[in-house]
Amino acid sequence: MSQKTAARIAVRDTLIHMVTVNRQFREQVYDDQLLPVWVMKLPDEDKNDRALAAETSTRLIYTDQQNKQETARLPGIVGIARDTLQTGIRLNEARENFKQAMTEFRKLYGDSIEAIEETSDEIREKMLGGLQFAHIHFVQSYRQLKLFETPPRRIGFSWAAHHSGSVKLSANEAIDHLRKKYLTSSAIQTDIEMLEAMPASETVIIKRVLSPHLRANLTWAKEIEQLRKADKELRKRYPGQINTPLPVFVQLEKGQPLPEFNRIKPFNPSAKQERLTRSDARLVKISENPHSRIYKYA
DSSP: OOHHHHHHHHHHHHHHHHHHHHHHHHHHHHHOTTSOEEEOOOTTOOSOHHHHHHHHHTOOBOOTTOOTTOOOOOOEEEEEOHHHHHHHHHHHHHHHHHHHHHHHHHHTTOSSHHHHHHHHHIIIIIISGGGTOTTBOHHHHHOOOEEESSOOSEEEEEEEOOOEEEEEEEHHHHHHHHHHHSOOOHHHHHHHHHHHTSOTTOEEEEEEEOOOEEEEEEEOOHHHHHHHHHOTTHHHHSOSEEEOSSOEEEEOOTTOOOOEEOOOOOOOGGGOOOOOOOGGGGEEESSSOTTOOEEEEO
16 A cells, blocks of 8 residues: 555545544534533624534534635633533544644645645545545644633633734745745745745745734632642643634533633724834835735835
């Protein structure tokens, strides 16, 4: 058996397993009807909070209206039973195994723009298409659910509204960075061509726009806070802050309420405070392409 055949089988098998456990988790979240739930949803949303949480957190494919660069988001808190939490743990393991299988498969093709396009077509059309799964959303399929056996005492949601991140590289390093870190697009290809025409050692800045994302500060019971201070490893199990694009799932007993939390509203750009002019205002794009990611100092 060739390496590519073995890698293809691993992708197929890990995907089938992930889909199976994903379905089980969705059904169990639906069934935990007696436990409390809250999600941040739009006023015109018809589905109830639990149905919306179950469907959004287990959505592995693109919807008809979804942009290719967009991921499904639904912050909130969902109470689940002990068995549901255990299924969620198995789902996280299945997602990680699928991600690893995909990584190994892509390694066999290399990491050039052409290779990425070839593997994407191979995976979506020939492999996943045969499983009636051609429109899989890889980011949604990879991301880990936030699961807590012991609920935090309080969950404080807040918006992190940073506009962009940046990295300083030589033109030659930037070419390699773009090929490894970004999805193929006409804008990326144009940037690479512009970089290839520049001196290899010239300094450039790669900027990436960051959409506003929701995070949560977790406050734990006094005894847990003391354990966190004494043992740094426990901070992974009981984190102080997490990103929350999807609901936080907490194990609850019948009649037990959700942790204390703030009912945060959808992000309002007009509510942002004015900021001082940053030093990166001196940066200019290297091309006229409005979607270019590459800048250099003026």
